[in-house]
Amino acid sequence: AQTVTQSQPEMSVQEAETVTLSCTYDTSESDYYLFWYKQPPSRQMILVIRQEAYKQQNATENRFSVNFQKAAKSFSLKISDSQLGDAAMYFCAYRSSWENKLVFGAGTILRVKS
Amino acid sequence: DVKVTQSSRYLVKRTGEKVFLECVQDMDHENMFWYRQDPGLGLRLIYFSYDVKMKEKGDIPEGYSVSREKKERFSLILESASTNQTSMYLCASSLRDEGFSGNTIYFGEGSWLTVV
Numbered sequence: 100a101q102t103v104t105q106s107q108p109e110m111s112v113q114e115a116e117t118v119t120l121s122c123t124y125d126t127s128e129s130d131y132y133l134f135w136y137k138q139p140p141s142r143q144m145i146l147v148i149r150q151e152a153y154k155q156q157n158a159t160e161n162r163f164s165v166n167f168q169k170a171a172k173s174f175s176l177k178i179s180d181s182q183l184g185d186a187a188m189y190f191c192a193y194r195s196s197w198e199n200k201l202v203f204g205a206g207t208i209l210r211v212k213s
Numbered sequence: 214d215v216k217v218t219q220s221s222r223y224l225v226k227r228t229g230e231k232v233f234l235e236c237v238q239d240m241d242h243e244n245m246f247w248y249r250q251d252p253g254l255g256l257r258l259i260y261f262s263y264d265v266k267m268k269e270k271g272d273i274p275e276g277y278s279v280s281r282e283k284k285e286r287f288s289l290i291l292e293s294a295s296t297n298q299t300s301m302y303l304c305a306s307s308l309r310d311e312g313f314s315g316n317t318i319y320f321g322e323g324s325w326l327t328v329v
Contacts, residue, residue: 108253136320144303144320190255194318199244199263199307200271201318203255 122191236304
């Protein structure tokens with residue numbers, strides 16, 4: 100079974116600085132998807148960014164980018180120019196190419212200091 | 214925008230009660246999911262459904278059942294609530310994956326259940 104590990108329970112960043120959230124996963128598959136979801140205090144889970152395993156190019160979405168290292172099974176999220184609205188719980192998630200369900204990590208709480 | 218609506222945000226139920234958590238999506242999605250969220254454990258899949266009247270067990274189905282009589286609605290049922298089922302419950306939906314398209318999964322706002 101696939102597993103997702105987020106080793107940082109909490110992280111802090113100063114406003115306007117850059118922070119990187121770590122995620123590793125374990126799978127024997129070669130085709131899959133990886134996601135970062137954001138869950139603010141309102142509890143609505145929001146998709147931040149996604150990466151297809153067959154793509155070598157790292158995904159980017161405005162201030163959010165990933166460092167996808169397939170051989171190392173690592174999928175970190177970089178947030179640039181951090182804003183107060185970025186404060187939330189961030190979940191890394193894995194999805195097999197042949198299943199529709201997501202497997203989640205335990206989450207990382209990100210605090211943004213002004 | 215996709216809308217996944219969970220009918221109750223906060224519920225308090227007594228041990229042994231039968232509890233229904235309702236979820237409705239408005240985008241004609243084939244797939245629907247129920248996850249449970251606990252601190253330090255992330256989200257864990259309870260049940261999912263690929264179509265009307267279809268259901269599949271997830272990773273932690275014990276103590277739960279589900280019902281999907283209509284495409285847009287997916288209900289989670291706790292037959293006899295227990296205190297260890299106190300948790301946040303998240304419903305989600307997505308289109309059926311045709312080929313290698315990796316359709317995005319959309320979540321509701323969550324239902325916080327306390328069993329006393």
